[in-house]
Amino acid sequence: MPGTLGGHRRACIYGRLDCRAARQAIARGGYVRHRVFFLNEADARAAGYRPCAVCMPQAYAAWKRSMHSG
Secondary structure, three states, X not given: OOOOEEEEOOOOEEEEOOOHHHHHHHHHOOHHHXXXXXXXXXXXXXXXXXXXXXOOHHHHHXXXXXXXXX
């Protein structure tokens, strides 16, 4: 397995491997060439990625709050 989380290189978003939004994007094509994988959430955040609002809503909300708090 390449990692526990998948991400989109251009959008800098990471999420679960079973994410509904990511699976839909993969089915439409194009998304796969920008796919990256992370071992864990800490690695994804260290790489500058943000959580997916669809499959990780709590992590996304926390990230969004942190962006507004400075």
